Amino acid sequence: MDREDVGPRRARPMLVRVPVEPVEAAMEADAADAAARVDELAVRGPLFGVAAQGDGDGNRWRVVSPVTSGCPQLARNCLNSLLWFRAKDGARDREERRALLAAVALMETERVDELAVAGVRYRVVRAEEYAGTGPDGLEPPRPTDPEPLVPEWSRGKRGPGIDDGLVLDPDAPVPPTQAAEQLALRDLCYTAALFAEDAVRDSRRALDTHPDVLLLPATFTVVEQTDFGWKPVSGPHISPHAARRSLNFALTWAWPRMHGLISIDAETMADARALLAEGGEAVPELIEYAAAADRLRAGRVNRVEFQGSWYQVGRTRRLVRWGPDGPEGPRPTDANSQEPERIRPPLDEDGHILSED
Helix, strand or coil: CEECCCCCCCCCCCCECCCCCHHHHHHHHHHHHHHHHCCEEEEEEEEEEEEEEECCCCCCEEEEEEEEECCHHHHHHHHHHHHHHHHHHHCCCHHHHHHHHHHHHHHCCCCCCEEEECCEEEEEEEEEEEEEEECCEECCCCCCCCCCCCCCCCCCCCCCCCCCCCEECCCCCECHHHHHHHHHHCCEECCCCCCCHHHHHHHHHHHHHCCEEEECCCEEEEEEEECCEEEECCCCECCHHHHHHHHHHHHHHHHHHHCCCCCCCCCCCCCHHHHHHHCCCCCCCHHHHHHHHHHHCCCCCCEEEECCEEEEEEEEEEEEEEECCEECCCCCCCCCCCCCCCCCCCECCCCCECCCC
């Protein structure tokens, strides 16, 4: 990535909010300390989600599907499913249901990035995922990032999801460090050294079509240190502890089964730690998995060694480029891993599920 000087652009003015509450002031100081430790940015690539805008939203867009999908079509599938459920359970009458089902049918055969139906405008939005790096590697969670009072490790525990209730508002005031980061990232674009020529061209064009930048809430990802940098081993999570729980699940449940150390047919909830505690027929190699999980669960641990590799909870960021008509959508060079397809069974005009036949 690079910061490209392509001349003046019509960027929006930015409102800066000075923190007055003690908690917000602590977060601002924490962000300033973190910025001082960052040498450069590591960019992973684009993520996609869905935002919606109603008649009374003004310039604001509401995120209705989290901006975490690895390709545009996955986000389109989320929108397809969202419209299907609205047709099934939320349509006011047959006319609105027909309009929603027509949109669903279109999305089953075409790559639709934006549509308006039943009084709402929907758009697949694009974000760039990145992280700060410094002398000690990828930025870890900050002291003021949200943590539970009592860590919960059970796999059945569910909390709020990423981007739940998030509103994208280009006119909302932001604290000073966020304003500085947004200004610094306005000119961020791909370089020919790392990306194909057409992707670089799309990236430079976006500087003019979407000159502003909005930052989404931070997410947290488990990464593995390799000879070439940091390799993600999990998707984004809403908190550092949620990322730790995903690594704990990998160490005690998923990886032992992948490597044949626990039978696939073993009890669903059985993990390496439980099997070792019970004795039985657990293989000795499980001790290494359980020991790594114990080290991870010893406290707010963000870095653990396992089988010669280091795994770390990294603090990842997402930026959305913004133009006169709102958030940027997918670019022509963004890759799709699958084609449009039917996601849900057909419905009739009354919202009843029809037989596939």
